Amino acid sequence: MGMNAIEKILANHSEQETVVPGDVVVVDVDVTVQFDSAREDVLKLANPDKLVLLHDHVVPAPTVQAANNAKRMREFVERFDIKNYFPVGQHGISHVLVAQEGYALPGQILVNADSHTCSSGAMNCLARGMGPSEMLYILCKGRTWYNVGPTTKVVLEGKLPERVFPRDVIHFIPGQYGDFAGQNLEWHGDGLAGIGMDGRLTMATISAELSVEFSLFPYDDVLAEFLEGRAKWPFEPVHPDADANYEQTITVDMSMLEPQVVLPGKVAWNSKNVGDVAGQKVDQAFIGSCANGRLSDFAIAAEIVKGRQLAKGVRMIVTPGSQAILKDAIKLGYVETLMDAGAVVTNSTCGACFGGHMGLLADGEVCITASTRNFQGRMGSPKADVFMGSPATVAASAIAGVITDPRDV
Template sequence: MGKTIAEKILSKKSGQNVKANDIVIADLDFVMGQDGTSPLAIRAFDEMKASKVFDPNRVAMVIDHSSPSPLEGVSELHQQMRTFANDKNIILYDIGDGVCHQLVPEQGHVVPGDLVIGADSHTCTYGAINVFSTGVGSTDLAAGIISGKIWFKVPETFKFVLNGKLPKGVYSKDLILYLIGDVTADGATYMAAEYVGEAIKELSIDDRFTISNMAIEMGAKCGLMEADGKTIEWVKKHSDKDFETVSADTDAVYAQVKEYDVSNLEPQIAKPHTVDNVSPISEVAGLPVQQGVIGTCTNGRLEDLRIAAEILKGQKINKDSRLIVAPASRNIMLQAMREGTLEVLIEAGAAVVTPGCGPCVGTHNGVPSDGENVISTANRNFKGRMGNNKAFVYLGSPATVAASMITGKLTDPREFIK
């Protein structure tokens, strides 16, 4: 009987021949925490009476959720992380370096075939480059930091076969929102989502990260893709590590398989207050929006900023709206500056903030007012997600956000694409 990607990686990392629903203890290739979870992991580390980490070169902490610190109490937590990182000689990404899920692959810490945990639910992002990566709690993170191992229940796999090619003006964000709307927020709970097909092969690696990032929004444990030529080229550009790619066997057993043709997909919007409350833009176009956000670990990459800049070039943000742009990393911000992309966004009226998660999680850098509508490229729109439970958050692609900022209302971006 053949194996899925998830079964193969967990078999290799546990040294056992495993299948779905087996319980294993597996070796970790990389471990990561962010400033919302690392302080709790440090406390658990101390409570476990540990003194050393399993490998300082394979443990990172990232200050990105409240970066720079907006509050005295947060500053104390950041200092705990800096002290721990210094004492244990682990990797630390400090304020302004960027979002954890951009930095981990961008800085070459993970490669195809790896097994990775992070104390953040969107750690599933790295599945786009053939990595089994998943979110864990702070106590499990501490155990991983100490031992370099963690236990898993091997997930069943939900296979998404995506045929056709996305139409012009429709992006990977629209595709993943559509899939989440179709299978619902718990339609793939504790499964490995495996994305295959012509539509995936056509996407850039930046686009693929967007899809894997949001696997958790359908309940999935990870969002896996096979490694093709684009993947290998991207990984070799960012990492000097040796690796072996992992593909599913042709006779692998799947818990569920769904097939789609994406050729006629239109831009999608997730409406408040759940990510699976999805509809085509045509059903919600015209709703006034007071704020837009382009960024986050889902859509703050260079391609996302370029797409927005292409629409906003020579345009102005509507007088009744405001746009916040948060590049996903310092490197992306610098590249966007050098090529003029940020200049276009700023001239249009955007406020560019420090690379980080602030607007998405509602810690700072853009908390909306009561009753305001926000159109965001983020991955969640739960009530209160952006820091105000009386605001309404809609999710869409960078193109949809950019177009909506010109008109001041939810707008089909294809109206502005030449």
């Protein structure tokens, strides 16, 4: 039995020749990403030249504590002479930035404390959230361990209908199959050729909500073109063996999909066709985060709100994934279009997605969001409800004031 691409990347980075589900594999890490702060008690680093430091969750600092954390990071950068550092002004959400700047590369292992690190799976890069303590270990030692879980092969067929998006695909799967705790997803199929990098990054990011260990996309023409002139270091893509081991295969005919809305509270077993929740009143509409703060998300939101006004009483917040995306969105006129409709376009930050430092929900309010989570209390009051949809669904709902099928506007 051969290995799938995830198992091969793990084997390539370990002393094991083969890796099978059930193994705990110790691997050398290629790239380490850390955000917002750094520890003062670290004495030595394993690989400072492959360390990327940046500010994203709370930026610019909203509290003195956040400011002190950021100061500790700047001191860390000085102390260890870190080359790959993105100060405030060149900032962006870590997962957006590592893609944009070519740090997340095919066949490599990237680590970051944050749970949405699986985003870099879009680049055929093995990546997952590690948690704060584990990051300390990797900074010092340059290696870590992974539990090797069984892998599901997801075969995407067909073409997405008009105004149905990769975000809807990644809502549909947990709606049908529940969570994948302790397991991996590998993306396959002819339908992938029609999904660009922005869409793949959305799907890889939201894989965290499916509770996966890893979510890995193939190295193909779409990815090769994206990395051209962008990749920071040499890389070797990894493809699955012809007789690779998969626990199961899920086939999704994308041409049959409707826009998918996830109901509040959890993601597993909780998705509906948009028509089933249409008419639900909303108070706030948000587009942003590592999932959907990219240029194509601005483009579809601007297309839908162009020449229209937000429904009375609805707030719409749009947050770019990076400073570079904001600049492009300004140049292309998307920001002006959104503002003309009554939306607030913010600085790049994790901000409203985690109710961190802006855009919080009041008691009893309802939000429709194209960000990462719908948990109770996630975006503000624990008495608020968070529905999730594609940026198109969010924009259409902001205009109507109720959850709305984006194909109806």
